[in-house]
Amino acid sequence: MNPFKQLRAYWRKRKLDAEMAQEMRVHLEMSEERKRAAGMTSEEARYAALREFGNVPSVQERARDARGGRWLDELRQDVRSALRQIAKSPGYAIVVVLTLAFGIAVNNVLFGVVNMFFLRPSSLPAAERLVVVLHRTDMMKMPIGLSYPDFRDYRARLRSVDALVASTPMAANVSADEGGPQRTWLEVVSPNAFTALDIAPTAGRTLLPSDGEARGSAPVVVLAHDYWQTRFGGDPSVVGRTVRLNGQPFTVVGVAQAQFHGFHSMLAMSAWVPVGAIDRLRPSMADVAEWRGAPAWRVTGRMKPGATLDGVRSEAAVVLEQLVKEYPSEHRNYRSTVMLESRARPDPSVAELLPVFIALFVGLVVLVLFTACANVANLMIARAASRQRELTVRAALGASRGRLIRQLLVESLVLAGFAGLAGWFLGNLMGFAMQRFSPQGDMPIAVDGRPGWEGYAFVAGISLAAGLASGLLPALRASRIDLVAQLKCGPEAALGGGRHRLRDLLVIGQVTMSLIVLICGGLFLQSLRRVQSVELGFRPERLLMLSYDLSLQGYGDERGQVFNRELLARLRGLPGIEAAGLTSHMPFDNQINGREAYPENPPPQLKDGVVSVKISMVSPGFIEGLGIRLRRGRTIDETDRANSPRVAVVNAAMAEVCWPGQDAIGKRFRPWKDGPWIEVVGVTENSKYMMLSEPPSPAFFVPLTQEPLAPVTLTVRTTGREPAAEAKRVRAELAALDPQLPVYDVRTMEDLMGSSVFALLPLRMGMTVAAIQGGITLLLSVMGLYAVVAFGVAQRTREIGIRMALGADARRVVRLLVREGMRLTAIAVVMGLLVATLLGLGLSKVLFGLAPMEPVVFGSVIGLLLGTTALACWAPARRAARVDPAVTLRSE
Numbered sequence: 001m002n003p004f005k006q007l008r009a010y011w012r013k014r015k016l017d018a019e020m021a022q023e024m025r026v027h028l029e030m031s032e033e034r035k036r037a038a039g040m041t042s043e044e045a046r047y048a049a050l051r052e053f054g055n056v057p058s059v060q061e062r063a064r065d066a067r068g069g070r071w072l073d074e075l076r077q078d079v080r081s082a083l084r085q086i087a088k089s090p091g092y093a094i095v096v097v098l099t100l101a102f103g104i105a106v107n108n109v110l111f112g113v114v115n116m117f118f119l120r121p122s123s124l125p126a127a128e129r130l131v132v133v134l135h136r137t138d139m140m141k142m143p144i145g146l147s148y149p150d151f152r153d154y155r156a157r158l159r160s161v162d163a164l165v166a167s168t169p170m171a172a173n174v175s176a177d178e179g180g181p182q183r184t185w186l187e188v189v190s191p192n193a194f195t196a197l198d199i200a201p202t203a204g205r206t207l208l209p210s211d212g213e214a215r216g217s218a219p220v221v222v223l224a225h226d227y228w229q230t231r232f233g234g235d236p237s238v239v240g241r242t243v244r245l246n247g248q249p250f251t252v253v254g255v256a257q258a259q260f261h262g263f264h265s266m267l268a269m270s271a272w273v274p275v276g277a278i279d280r281l282r283p284s285m286a287d288v289a290e291w292r293g294a295p296a297w298r299v300t301g302r303m304k305p306g307a308t309l310d311g312v313r314s315e316a317a318v319v320l321e322q323l324v325k326e327y328p329s330e331h332r333n334y335r336s337t338v339m340l341e342s343r344a345r346p347d348p349s350v351a352e353l354l355p356v357f358i359a360l361f362v363g364l365v366v367l368v369l370f371t372a373c374a375n376v377a378n379l380m381i382a383r384a385a386s387r388q389r390e391l392t393v394r395a396a397l398g399a400s401r402g403r404l405i406r407q408l409l410v411e412s413l414v415l416a417g418f419a420g421l422a423g424w425f426l427g428n429l430m431g432f433a434m435q436r437f438s439p440q441g442d443m444p445i446a447v448d449g450r451p452g453w454e455g456y457a458f459v460a461g462i463s464l465a466a467g468l469a470s471g472l473l474p475a476l477r478a479s480r481i482d483l484v485a486q487l488k489c490g491p492e493a494a495l496g497g498g499r500h501r502l503r504d505l506l507v508i509g510q511v512t513m514s515l516i517v518l519i520c521g522g523l524f525l526q527s528l529r530r531v532q533s534v535e536l537g538f539r540p541e542r543l544l545m546l547s548y549d550l551s552l553q554g555y556g557d558e559r560g561q562v563f564n565r566e567l568l569a570r571l572r573g574l575p576g577i578e579a580a581g582l583t584s585h586m587p588f589d590n591q592i593n594g595r596e597a598y599p600e601n602p603p604p605q606l607k608d609g610v611v612s613v614k615i616s617m618v619s620p621g622f623i624e625g626l627g628i629r630l631r632r633g634r635t636i637d638e639t640d641r642a643n644s645p646r647v648a649v650v651n652a653a654m655a656e657v658c659w660p661g662q663d664a665i666g667k668r669f670r671p672w673k674d675g676p677w678i679e680v681v682g683v684t685e686n687s688k689y690m691m692l693s694e695p696p697s698p699a700f701f702v703p704l705t706q707e708p709l710a711p712v713t714l715t716v717r718t719t720g721r722e723p724a725a726e727a728k729r730v731r732a733e734l735a736a737l738d739p740q741l742p743v744y745d746v747r748t749m750e751d752l753m754g755s756s757v758f759a760l761l762p763l764r765m766g767m768t769v770a771a772i773q774g775g776i777t778l779l780l781s782v783m784g785l786y787a788v789v790a791f792g793v794a795q796r797t798r799e800i801g802i803r804m805a806l807g808a809d810a811r812r813v814v815r816l817l818v819r820e821g822m823r824l825t826a827i828a829v830v831m832g833l834l835v836a837t838l839l840g841l842g843l844s845k846v847l848f849g850l851a852p853m854e855p856v857v858f859g860s861v862i863g864l865l866l867g868t869t870a871l872a873c874w875a876p877a878r879r880a881a882r883v884d885p886a887v888t889l890r891s892e
Contacts, residue, residue, distance in 0.1 A: 017060075017064075020060060020063055021060070024053075024056060024059070024060070027053070028046075028049050028050070028053060031045075031048075031049035031052060031053065032045040032046050032048075032049045033045075035048050035049060074403075074406075075406075075410070078406060078407050078410040079410055079414060081407060081410075081411075082407075082410050082411040082414045083414065085411055086411070086414065086415065089383075092379065092383060093415060093418075095379065095783075096376050096379055096380075096415045096419070097415055097418045097419045097422055098419075098422065099372050099375050099376050099379075099419075099780060099783070100372050100373070100376055100415070100416055100419030100420075100423070100463075100466050100467075100470065101419045101420075101422035101423040101426055102368070102372060102423070102426070102776045102779075102780070103365075103368050103369035103371070103372030103373070103423070103466065103776075103780075104369070104372075104419055104420055104422075104423025104424075104426075104427070104459065104462055104463060104466060105422075105423040105424075105426035105427040105430060106365045106368050106369075106427075106430070106772065106776065107365045107366075107368075107369055107423075107427075107458075107462055108423055108424060108427030108430075108455070108458065108459055108462075109427050109430045109431055110358075110361055110362060110365050110769075111454075111455065111458045112427075112431060112455060113358070114358055114362070115454055115455065115458075117345045117346060117358075118342055118343070118345065118358075119342075119454065120454075121342070122265045122341055122342070123259045123260050123261065123265070124197050124199065124260070124263075124265075124341075125197065125198045125199070126198075126302055127341065127342070128342075129302050129303040129305075129307075130300060130301070130302055130303075130340070130341035130342075131161065131300070131301050131302070131303055131309065131312055131338050131339065131340055131341060132298065132299065132300055132301075132338070132339055132340075132341055132344040132348060133146065133154060133158075133164070133299040133300075133301060133316060133336070133337075133338050134146070134299075134336070134337040134338070134339070134348055135150075135295060135320070135334050135335070135336060135337065136334070136335040136336075136337055137332075137333055137334055137335075137612075138333040138612070142348070143337050143348040144295045145168075145295045145296055145297045145298050145299065146166070146295055146297050146299045147291060147292045147293060147294050147295050147296070147297065147330070148166060148275065148288070148289040148290070148291075148294070148296075148297055149290065149291075149292045150292060150295075150323060151164070151166040151190070151297055151299050153319065153322075153323060154299065154316070154319055157319045157322070158301070158312070158315055158316065158319060159315065160303060160304055160307035160311050160312050160315055161301035161302065161303055161304065161307070161312060162196075162301075162302060162303075162304045163192075163196035163197055163301055163302040164196070164299060164300070164301040165189060165190050165192060165193035165196050165197060165263065165299070165300055165301070166189065166190040166193075166275070166297040166298070166299050167187045167188065167189040167190070167193060167262070167263040167264070167297065167298050167300070168187065168188050168296050168297050168298065169185055169186070169187055169262075169264070169267060169269065169443060170185070170186060170187070170188050170281070170282065171183060171184070171185055171442070171549060171552065171711065172184060172185070172186050172245050172246055172271075172281065172552060173245070173246055173247070173549075173552040173553065173742065174231070174243060174244070174245055174270070174271070175243070175244045175247075176231065176232070176241075176243050176244075180740050181244075181247075181552075181553070181740060181742065182231070182742070183549075183552070183742035183744060184227070184270040184271075184444075185267070185269055185270060185442075185443055185444055186221075186245075186269055186270050186271040186272060186273060187262055187263060187264075187269045187271075187272050187273075188272075188273055188274075188275050188277075188278050188281070189207065189263065189272050189273075189274065189275065190213060190274075190275055191207050191208060191209050191210070191211040191212060191213050191217075191274040191275065191276065192209045193207060193263060193272070194206035194207050194208075194222070194256075194272075195207075195208060195209065196302075197263075197300075197302065199256065199257065199260055200257055201222070201254040201255060201256060201257065202225055202228075202254075202255045202256065202257050202258065203228075203236050203238075203239050203254060203255040204222075204239035204240075204252070204253050204254030204255060205253055205254045206222055206253075206254055206256065207220065207222055207253070207272060207273075207274050211274040211276065212274060212276040213274065213275045213276045213289070214276050215276060215278075215279045215286060215289070215290075216276065216279065217274055217275075217276025217277050218251075218274075218276070218277065219245075219248065219249065219250045219251065219273075219277045219280050220250060220251050220252075220253045220273070220274065220277070221243065221245065221250040221251070221252055221253070221271050221272065221273050222252075222253060222254045222255065222256055222271060222272045222273075223238065223252055223254070223255045223256070223270070223271050224255075224256055224260075224261065224262075224268075224269055224270050224271060224272075225255055225256055225257060225258040225260070226258075226261075226268070226270075227270040227271060228255045231270075238252050238255070239252055239253065239254060239255065240252065240253075245271075245273070245280075245281055246281055246282065246551075246552045246554070247552075247553075247554045248280045248281065250273065250277070250280075256272070261446045262446070263298065263300055264298060265341065265345060265446070266345055266346045266347070266445060266446055267443060267444060267445065267446055268444040268445065268446035269444070270444075275289050276289075282551070284551060284710070292327055292330045293330050293672070300341065309338065309340065312338050313336070313337075313338045316336040316338050317335075317336050319336070320334060320335070320336040329673060332596070332608070332610070356846055360520070360843075361766075361769060364516075364517050364520060364769075367513040367516060367517055367777065368513075368517065368776055368777050368780075369462070369466060370469075370509070370513055371509075371510045371513045371514060371776075371777045371780045372466070372470075372776075372780055373466055373469040373470040374470075374506045374507075374509050374510045374513075375506075375510060375780045375783055375787075376412075376415075376466075376470035376471075377469075377470045377471070377473055377474055377506055378503055378506045378507065378787055379787060380408075380412060380470065380471060380474035380475075381473075381474045381477065381478070381502065381503055381506075382503075382787060383474075384408065384474050384475075384477070384478030385478075387478075388478070391404055391478060391479070391481060392481055395481045401479045401480070401481075404475075404478070404479040404481075405475045405476065405479045408471060408474065408475035408478060408479065409467075409468070409471050409472065409475050411471070412467045412468075412470055412471025412472075412474075412475070413464065413467035413468070413471065414467075415467065416463045416464065416466050416467025416470070416471075417463060417467070419463060419466065420459050420460065420462075420463030420466075423459065423463070424459050427459075430772075442547065442744045442745045473502070477502065504824055507824050507828075508824050508827050508828045508831070509828075510777075510780060510828075511824065511825050511828030511829070511832070511865065511869065512828040512829075512831045512832040512835070513777055513832075514774070514777040514778050514780070514832075514865065515828065515829060515832030515833070515836060515861060515862070515865055516832050516835050516836050516839065517774045517777045518774040518777070518778060518861045518864070518865070519832075519836040519839065519840070519857060519858060519861050520774070520836075520839060520843070521767060521771045521774040522854070522857035522858075522860060522861055523839075523840060523843050523847065523850060523854060523857055524763060524766040524767035524771075524847065525767050525771075525857075526849075526850065526854055526856070526857050527763055527843075527847040527848050527849055527850050528760065528763040528764065528767055530848060530849035530850075531692050531693075531760065531763060531848050531849065532760070534688070534692050534848075534849075536587070536687060536688045536692075537628060537629075537685055537686050537687025537688055538587070538626045538627045538628050538687050539626070539627030539717075540749040540750055540753060541749075541750070542578075542717055542718050542719070542720070542721065542723050543626070543715060543716070543717055543718075543723060543748060543749035543750075544715070544716045544717075544718060544723035544724065544726055544727060544730065544746075544747075544748055544749075545586065545713050545714065545715050545716075545745065545746070545747055545748070545749060545752065546713070546714045546716075546727070546730060546731070546734070546743050546744075546745065546746045547711060547712065547713045547714070547743070547744050547745040548711070548712065548714070548734065548741055548742065548743050548744070549710075549711040549712075549742075550563060550564075550712075550741070551710065551711070552742075553738065553740065553741055557642070558642075561642070561704075561705055563737060563738070564582055564619060564704070564712070566737060567714070567733060567734065567737055568580050568581070568582070568619060568620075568621065570733045570736075570737075571714075571716060571730065571733055572621075574729060574733070576718055576719050576720055576726060576729075577716055577717075577718060577719070577726070578625075578717045578718060578719050579621055579624060579625030579716070579717040580621060580625060580714065580715065580716050580717070581618060581619050581620070581621040581622025581623070581624075581625040581626070581714075581715050582618065582619035582622060582704055582712045582713070582714055582715070583616050583617070583618045583619070583622050583626075583704075583712065583713050583715065584616055584617040584618070584704070584707075584710050584711070584712060584713075585614075585615075585616045585617075585689075585713075586713050586715070586749075586752065587687065587688055587689050587690070588688070588689075588690065588691075588752060588753055588756040589713075589752065589756070593614060593615050593616065594612060594613070594614055594615075595612075595613055595614075595615055595671060595672060596610045596611070596612055596613070596672065596673075597610070597611050597612075597613045597654075597658075597669050597670065597671055597672075597698075597700075598610060598611075598669060598670040598672075598673060598675075599611065599658035599659065599667065599668075599669040600667065600668040600669060600670075600677070602658065603658070603659070603660055605660075606657065606658070611654070611657050611658055611698055612697075612698065613654060613697075613698040613699055613700060614689050614690075614697065614698070614699040614700075615671065615699070615700055615701075615702065616699070616700075616701050616702075617701075617702055617703070617704045617706075617707040617710065617712075618636055618701045618702075618703070618704055619636070619703075619704045619705075620635070620636050620637045620638050620640070620703075622636070622701075622715060623635040623636065623649065623684065623701060625715055625716075625717050626715060626717075627717075628684050628685060628687055629684060629685045630649075630682060630683075630684050630685075631652060631682075631683045631684060631685060632663070632664075632665055632682065632683045633649070633665045633680070633681050633682030633683055634649075634681055634682045635649055635682055635684075635701075636649060636701060636702075636703050640703035640705060640706065641703075641705050641706075642705045642706055644706075645679060646676055646677065646678045646679065646702070646706055647678065647679050647680075647681045647702070647703065647706075648669075648678045648679070648680055648681070648700045648701060648702045649680070649681060649682035649683070649684060649700060649701045650664060650680050650682075650683055650684075650698070650699070650700040650701075651683070651684050651685065651686050651687065651696075651698065651699045651700065652683060652684065652685055652686050652696070653686050653696040653697055653698045653699070654698035654699060654700055655680075655683050657698050658698070664680045664683050665680055665681065665682070665683065666679065666680065667679070667680045668680070671702075678700075678702065680700075684701075687699070692760075692848060693848045693849075713745070714730070715749075716730055723748050724747075724748055727746050731743060731746075763847070763848075778864075778865070778868065782868050782869060782871075782872045783872075786872040786873075786875065786876065790876040800813055800880055800881075804881075810878075810881035810882065811881075813877065813880065813881040814874065814877040814878055814881050816877075817873065817876070817877035817880065818870060818873040818874055818877050820873075821869065821870075821872070821873030821877075822866070822869065822870060822873060825865065825866060825869040825870075829862055829865065829866070833858070833862075836858070837853065840852060840853060840854060840858075
């Protein structure tokens with residue numbers, strides 16, 4: 001019968017039984033009636049009807065079997081039996097549940113991360129066909145966006161993508177009728193963005209292609225649903241009202257739907273404006289939509305039905321080849337890249353590295369779960385051995401081997417169910433702890449860490465798998481019963497050598513996995529230590545940073561420069577402030593400003609006479625305050641004004657590349673093709689700008705007064721050890737100059753490096769996760785080894801008693817038992833080292849500063865493992881050696 005029909009019949013069991021009993025009763029009554037009519041007495045008729053019908057309970061049982069669902073009855077009985085067994089041994093149940101719960105919890109946490117980054121679909125319609133189009137250059141080691149003119153060309157020439165939109169995040173100050181300006185983030189988008197990707201509004205309308213993408217288009221804005229709720233209280237009359245973005249009036253034309261947060265799935269935007277209005281929003285960036293050399297745009301598209309990713313990639317390569325021919329100077333050494341949107345998270349710049357780390361951690365958590373299952377399997381084998389008499393009696397009474405296996409498996413599955421609940425709770429606690437590793441910054445992150453149905457299904461599935469994995473092997477072994485031998489010799493007949501070998505193999509597996517996970521954590525720690533000792537080229541200690549954007553407050557260039565000079569003068573006069581300066585870009589921040597510079601009289605070895613450089617606009621005092629050492633010449637000073645000759649301070653790498661073997665002071669270069677000449681006035685040591693592992697790369701500093709006004713970061717070096725303590729006084733000085741100026745990203749340099757995905761965050765996160773996993777695995781391994789030795793001691797009590805009665809002292813007995821436990825550990829160490837060596841070779845390719853073999857890490861982990869396992873063996877052996885031989889022999 002169909003299992004669903006059987007299940008339905010089981011739930012209607014009482015009603016069906018009642019109907020069946022009624023039918024049988026009627027049948028018997030009719031039979032009796034016929035027999036009485038034939039001349040029998042009532043008693044003779046009743047007995048004759050019963051003889052003719054057969055045994056009523058037996059007929060009812062056969063009828064129930066024909067109806068199906070008997071297995072459900074037996075399953076219910078097994079569950080009740082399992083609960084009774086658990087209640088009889090609460091200590092054993094707690095150990096099993098907690099052991100499995102640790103393994104389930106770490107898997108639950110990692111699944112949440114994988115689900116959030118890779119599996120959870122974008123809120124955009126037809127998310128499975130969304131792709132991101134990017135460029136690569138020889139200058140950058142990671143994918144970059146497209147310029148808006150390039151986007152227009154791709155939109156016109158890509159045939160296998162039916163919707164291609166461009167977007168770029170931008171900070172803005174928003175002010176409504178009431179209240180002051182509020183800093184937030186919005187997206188400037190191509191006006192076709194909403195209609196091309198079928199994004200409907202909640203109120204009003206979305207942006208339309210008719211809103212225009214040429215400069216001077218209508219200043220309209222669409223609000224995000226969350227921002228509409230928090231800032232405007234969900235007022236539907238906001239549509240048609242005017243809000244001020246950076247002081248300029250924009251008309252609200254609609255509100256986006258609630259589940260839509262932006263065209264970048266990991267960011268939460270507050271509003272969207274068309275690219276044609278960018279000249280009103282940020283006049284200093286009005287040309288960014290027309291400049292082919294500004295790769296600031298994230299381009300997202302939807303593949304046509306039937307199109308393949310490889311097909312889109314081939315087509316994009318052809319389009320880029322055409323652009324290289326048409327605009328060679330803007331596409332030097334460019335390559336196209338197309339990736340699925342789900343593979344471009346959290347950002348395309350790190351999307352290629354993230355799967356490597358995720359795969360590594362998935363492997364580690366699987367090892368943790370296997371270790372937990374092996375540990376529980378060991379406990380269950382010991383538990384089954386103690387219940388061997390009960391199982392033998394059941395078998396003697398007619399229980400089949402399948403029934404015994406099912407009963408034992410149900411017990412392990414019930415325990416795994418409790419472990420799943422506990423693992424879910426522990427996983428949530430770990431998830432909260434892991435939130436401290438989320439990147440910090442001004443830009444709002446749209447990370448929804450709430451578990452969906454996928455999380456519940458994963459925990460249920462992994463709990464079922466853990467129950468089967470830990471219970472199947474013990475059930476198979478325990479159900480193999482030789483009735484004659486065991487009834488004759490007792491349960492000891494079940495404890496053959498094969499069962500000890502199985503337990504030994506499980507222990508060897510646990511210790512092997514523990515060694516692998518611990519070595520992985522040690523390698524992350526070693527890499528982190530070496531990264532922290534890297535020469536940065538500046539001093540990160542006692543450095544406080546705050547950011548502000550005067551352009552959003554309506555400041556012009558001259559007024560902004562006055563503000564900056566007065567602010568620096570105030571701060572430098574405060575006690576406790578050693579130095580203060582301003583910069584457009586800080587090392588290890590999420591932003592980087594790269595260009596191609598053109599040195600005068602370039603050396604022959606410089607290809608095309610062009611060098612890729614990083615640029616920062618800085619104020620006087622910034623280079624000194626950051627602690628960058630000056631080699632020659634001078635740094636930026638107060639004489640470098642907007643109307644003075646353009647100057648720059650270059651680093652040693654740029655001087656070596658552009659003017660090898662020469663004195664760079666007095667040399668000139670252009671910051672872009674046909675740009676103004678800039679004279680070099682100083683040379684500094686090299687620094688790290690974006691990644692700790694980057695080699696020395698060319699870079700230069702120019703005066704902040706000679707570049708357009710932009711968001712700046714104020715850096716303050718304090719004399720005290722706690723720079724964050726000075727934040728209040730620095731804020732007060734800013735408020736004294738402009739009380740309405742929003743300040744953001746208030747943090748220390750050490751905080752920035754610790755939370756930067758380009759600096760220490762991946763290593764800190766990896767070391768913490770691996771350390772937690774290693775600790776849990778080590779604990780489980782020690783528990784497993786302890787259980788094996790303790791069980792072995794219990795089984796060998798008679799032997800130990802005889803040995804001690806014949807003259808063996810306690811020390812020899814302890815040494816004997818410990819040696820046997822250490823033999824298992826030694827085998828596991830050899831096996832684990834083979835795997836860990838291969839793992840180390842792989843990690844040395846992606847982790848900073850790691851050699852293929854790290855003797856300190858390997859030696860420390862082996863020493864730790866041998867020490868802890870020796871202790872785990874010593875404790876039960878010592879207890880056994882204290883037993884009085886006479887008492888032991890008498891009890892045996």
